Amino acid sequence: MLSFEDVLAAQDTVSETARHTPLDYSHTFSAMTGADIHLKLELFQRTGSFKIRGATNRIASLSDAEREAGVVTASAGNHAQGVALAATRIGVDSKIVMPERAPVSKVKATRSYGGNVVLHGRDYDAAAEHAHELEREEGRTYVHAFDDEKVMAGQGTIGLEIYEDLPGVDTVVVPIGGGGLISGIATALKGKDERIRVIGVQAEGASSVAESLEKGHRIERDSVETIADGIATRTVGEQTFEVISDRVDEVVTVSDSEIAVALTTLLERSKTLAEGAGAVALAAVMEEKFDFEDDETIVPALCGGNIDLNTLTNVIMRGLVETGRYLKIRTVLQDRPGALEELVEVLSREQVNIYGIEHDRTSRDVAMSSAEVELDLETRGHDHVAELIDALTDEGYEVDVLV
Structure with a gap:
């Protein structure tokens, strides 16, 4: 299982590419909730998402032969950009399979970072199947979006930053798609201080982790449907599920309407633009999806800001209707x-x-x-x-x- 030492070892490697992103106290959301809210603004990261961390740590571990053969991955958008940039920085060829309905902005950004984009399938899982076919056919190394210890360790450096900037933190709230982000963050925070609570959040239309924990084993949904495309996966990873079961205190879900309200409120009051997946942690806090005390120090991790403008228009309208x-x-x-x-x-x-x-x-x-x-x-x-x-x-x- 991923260890605290793995995350510590990733810190120097990740820092060569990724930024130490701000941890910003929010008067607005503290007043709304009664808690002491600090926003981890990982959406200000290079490529607009935390994914650059795990991609950098994984690609840095490639052998010379693997670098020569190139890498392949599947992604709804953010991991795609992270792999493309991390690979390009060290001269490795990257092929990225994205769902056919991936946001145009993410496809363009991935290509701008040097990735060779292939559009295939209706969602992440279909894209991943095709990426594995390319892995076998072309001899490339597959860089998994979440179910890889190097990737998880890279994402976990966010947890180290949160603790460094706010050692008195009580609760950290983290989005969950395939589980790589929360596995890394939970491992980092529990390694620093076992008392820190880690809450995971999924969209109701892609709640594979919440359902898996309830049943006691991994399940795969037949389909996913949510505005939070960055966490729209049908199942959680094998390795990540093991870590989540061991180190995450609670997993909750939020509706698309609640995500839209969080996103529009964040934009209007904090002048900060998140994508759907980047807003789910804040939505869980705003809607009190888990119990917390007055003045409890809570850090919602806002981990992505790459939202398609057409999607943004629809989400803002949905948020206005809901409020x-x-x-x-x-x-x-x-x-x-x-x-x-x-x-x-x-x-x-x-x-x-x-x-x-x-x-x-x-x-x-x-x-x-x-x-x-x-x-x-x-x-x-x-x-x-x-x-x-x-x-x-x-x-x-x-x-x-x-x-």
């Missing part, structure tokens, strides 16, 4: 002059901002003397939404909430 900041409604008006103006007057009185109006007098769902209206509205929270719906109802409007 009552955006509302889409439909109602029916009499088809006469002034009817729309009367509706707008109600909205104005309730201090609602109108993003857009669609007025349709040809809809088959309403009488010929009526017109259907859909409105996109900016609201100030769930209480404001409720007040608006009540006001419209009192004025005689029948309102359908669409979003």
Whole structure:
């Protein structure tokens, strides 16, 4: 099993490429939760993710013959960039298999770091199967995204940094996909101080670790579905599951809606952009998915910031909906002059901002003397939404909430 000494040994190797990322006290999230929240901003890492650490440590261990043959790996995006950069730095050819639906931004970034990208399969696991075929056909060394001691040890250097910067930390909250990150961090922190609690977080739509721990053995999901593409794996690694079972105190899950709220709140209040997988640890704290005391010192690890702009637009909108900041409604008006103006007057009185109006007098769902209206509205929270719906109802409007 991965040892504390393995993580210590990786520190010098990793530091040649990776940055020591900030640990930032957050007034905002401390006030929200009552805890003492410090954000580990690993999303400021080179390539925008922690993956450069494990990739650097693994590739540095290659023999001369292995370097000559090159490496291959599979990744949803962040590990791809880490392997591409780490390999290019020491002159090793890298071939990266990414899922066909991998974010465009991550594909472009991987190529910019020198990786030869192959798009294959619907998710990480399908991409990994193809990468292993290339490993056998071309004699390359496979650099696993998580189930490798060198990789886990490299990721564990984050734990050493957290302890160095905040030795009084009580709890560290870490995202889980395949388990390499949390295995390394838990090993580092428990090696430094056994009392430090390590909490793992998965997306509900990719909760293989939580389900595996409940059953007492590794399980593989038939599919995964989450906005947190960086942790969208169908199963946990063999080696990582062993470490998680031994050293991680608790594993919880968060929904896509909760991830979206955490991501948008982080962006709005802390001016920090995370990807879905990078925001799950904060989501678990904000939603109190595990028990913690007032003033407990908690470090959510924000471990990725590589989000596709199209995805970001959707996630922000989802976050606004979940917090009552955006509302889409439909109602029916009499088809006469002034009817729309009367509706707008109600909205104005309730201090609602109108993003857009669609007025349709040809809809088959309403009488010929009526017109259907859909409105996109900016609201100030769930209480404001409720007040608006009540006001419209009192004025005689029948309102359908669409979003």
